[in-house]
Amino acid sequence: MDGFKMDRFTGSWYAIETTFGYTRCVGYDFYPKEVKCFKPVTNYQYFYGKLEFNKPLLSDMTYLDCNLDYSDPDLNRPSFVVVETDYVSYAIVFMCLKMVTGNFNHYVSILSRTVDLDPELLNYLMKKIWEVSRSLKLKHVNHTDCNYQSLVAESNDENVIDDDINRQPYVTVRWVEQPIPVGGV
Template sequence: MAKIPCALAMMLSVIAFAGLAGIVQGHTYKTGDCPTVEPMSGFSMKQFLGIWYVIQKTGTASTCVIYNITKSVDTPDEYFIEQISQKAPLSIAPIKHEYSYTGKLTVTDRDVPARMTVRFPLSVAGSAKFVVFMTDYDTYAGVFSCQKIPFGHRQSATLLSRTRDLDKIYVDKIRSRLSSYSVDPFDLSIVNQTGCPKEGEAGWNIHIDPDTFSTRNIANAFRKAGEAIGDGFEAAVNAGKKIYNKYRDGDNDEVEANVEETSNRSERLISDAEWLP
């Protein structure tokens, strides 16, 4: 079995991941138009900002998922939504890692601030609808995303909590509301929020944001493949987006890989990543 440097294997997986970004999970595919999910009336985005823990989410295998919603300092009707999870889509080694992915939320109608659009860097299908359909700001929230695609749409519903657990009365309340909008609550998966890593624990630290970069950095990353990577490295992939990868476990310099394993990793990219909040 041939061995390749860990950094090189990582880059191969990233490239495969970029190509699969439009078909990853975290949502379900449906025929027809997006269902009509009514935005919450009297919604206050200012009160909605901050940390939310994902309790249930459409079709995900990720754990410890957190949303951090912040205000843009440059644009009045623009916000950032950072999705953080313990699992990353770059499953090239059996080590713990944290993955974060930042998109932009835009209020398109100030009279209906709970109805927005969201766009994530690696979503090749473009922006999606993002609706906050219910929240009390302090305890729970329900959000729904939908994106029109050829021959149908893909949708994602998320139950949020200000803490790592949520009382069943609120869970049932949100799921019932989804059902009233013809959104199947049984498409949702329970997100494990126990045993989550603490800030600063060793492992991969992967961040993807909307910043622009050059494809030339891909070649730089491959040149780094032969270097010691215990001290970390930075690489960029998929022109127009930025990916930072830092490897903090200096013991593993190589991973075993062959063509069959590469195929298996591609499958894991599909099952582990999600680009609709």
């Protein structure tokens, strides 16, 4: 995406449709800098990492999990791409992860600043994804009874590191795991 502005993209986004393995309360939070401490949250799973910009397109980034040591040359550095956004209502994001098997998993999510998205806009965005790859199967995300409070220990962002060295953006992707029904799926 030409002309991408991360400062306009930061904040909370809700996945409306996704190929991610979970479809309950999926949300993305983009921070302008590193977060020092997260709240202990029992019902949410999440991963947190730094985004490094890849030039010349700033919307093409590399996701670095903060719990991994990337000095190992065999460790893959996943791509994270903002395919399209208007910054205020919708975004399409793409992530490519290399699995331990050597295969790649591609994840696409249609995001919204609210838990709902205009049906015509959603249809337009799904069609755009379908035109690029007909093999991606988007699933609707259930946002019923989700608790969307900030994962940051201080919700007023006092917990965000404020120095020029750590100005790269960070992201959390969070979800609630669905319980498997008794007797299997």
